[in-house]
Amino acid sequence: MKKIPVILDGDPGHDDAISYVIARANPLIDIKLLCSVNGNQTIDKTTINTLKIANLLDINCPISKGAIRPLIAPIMPAGNWHGESGLDGYDLNIGDKKLTDKPAYKMMYEVLYNSQEKVTIISTGPLTNVAILLKTYPEIKNKIKMIAIMGGGIIHGNWTPASEYNILVDPEAAKIVFDSGIKINAAVLDATEKAIIKPSDFPRIEQVNNKVSQVVLAWLKFFYKHPMEIGYEGAPIHDPLALLSITNPEILKIQKMHIDIDLDGKYTRGMFVYDRRHSSKLKPNADIVLDIDRDKFVDLLINALHYYDGRK
Ligand code: RIB
Ligand code: CA
Numbered sequence: 001m002k003k004i005p006v007i008l009d010g011d012p013g014h015d016d017a018i019s020y021v022i023a024r025a026n027p028l029i030d031i032k033l034l035c036s037v038n039g040n041q042t043i044d045k046t047t048i049n050t051l052k053i054a055n056l057l058d059i060n061c062p063i064s065k066g067a068i069r070p071l072i073a074p075i076m077p078a079g080n081w082h083g084e085s086g087l088d089g090y091d092l093n094i095g096d097k098k099l100t101d102k103p104a105y106k107m108m109y110e111v112l113y114n115s116q117e118k119v120t121i122i123s124t125g126p127l128t129n130v131a132i133l134l135k136t137y138p139e140i141k142n143k144i145k146m147i148a149i150m151g152g153g154i155i156h157g158n159w160t161p162a163s164e165y166n167i168l169v170d171p172e173a174a175k176i177v178f179d180s181g182i183k184i185n186a187a188v189l190d191a192t193e194k195a196i197i198k199p200s201d202f203p204r205i206e207q208v209n210n211k212v213s214q215v216v217l218a219w220l221k222f223f224y225k226h227p228m229e230i231g232y233e234g235a236p237i238h239d240p241l242a243l244l245s246i247t248n249p250e251i252l253k254i255q256k257m258h259i260d261i262d263l264d265g266k267y268t269r270g271m272f273v274y275d276r277r278h279s280s281k282l283k284p285n286a287d288i289v290l291d292i293d294r295d296k297f298v299d300l301l302i303n304a305l306h307y308y309d310g311r312k
Pocket of ligand 2: 239
């Protein structure tokens with residue numbers, strides 16, 4: 001089957017990192033560019049983490065530093081989830097990985113412009129980089145095949161009752177992306193909070209026993225603590241569902257919806273406003289990932305980890 005050229009744009013972040021592990025293990029996925037963005041931690045920390053993950057996974061593509069802050073709102077790091085480094089749990093190094101001298105939005109433009117075919121953008125953090133790209137180079141949207149994101153929630157939020165973290169950090173950016181007319185897949189909390197890795201899954205990961213699986217297990221043994229303290233059954237691995245909406249839709253439930261992003265509500269800023277009315281005249285603007293088969297997700301993660309067998 002034909003390879004899919006992708007740009008990975010994220011705020012690693014444990015679940016971003018696991019998404020990159022799965023992407024790198026998929027022979028159909030051709031990673032053309034890695035971009036960091038502020039989010040789970042400050043841009044300097046998410047950028048260092050991006051370099052460390054690229055070194056761990058032997059991802060050989062340009063790596064560029066993205067937006068230092070959201071378009072309008074202040075930064076809103078999530079240290080309680082991802083720790084001080086943004087990727088606590090295992091000490092990695094950046095090896096010989098270096099940053100490009102151009103910022104993420106410029107590198108995105110360059111990769112898209114020079115590509116022979118349309119490129120898919122997979123964003124697993126706030127959408128600031130993508131919004132800056134679209135506003136700075138509006139003509140480049142013709143080279144974007146689609147944008148697959150982790151973000152939003154239909155039934156509920158996580159950072160506020162109404163809003164999911166990635167969208168809430170930069171709702172202005174999210175609105176620019178959703179109003180762009182580009183094909184969008186959005187993996188929302190309704191599905192991603194079911195992509196739970198439980199402590200009872202840890203022995204299967206331990207049995208894989210290669211360098212990458214050992215790092216992933218160490219990440220999970222850090223990342224699962226906070227969610228279990230607040231009532232989750234394990235670690236919600238949100239971000240891979242953006243990628244899986246492209247590579248493995250068979251383990252997901254996906255529905256076309258029209259989504260608006262609220263910018264001004266006292267309680268609803270960053271909320272996904274979904275028009276369910278039978279009388280709605282609004283054309284769907286996104287494919288929304290609403291559910292996942294968790295057991296098949298765990299099997300898929302284990303299978304991806306075996307890709308790294310033999311790596312020391
Ligand atoms: O709400 C979950 C999202 O916020 C995930 O992308 C996680 O990495 C954090 O960025
Ligand atoms: Ca993320």
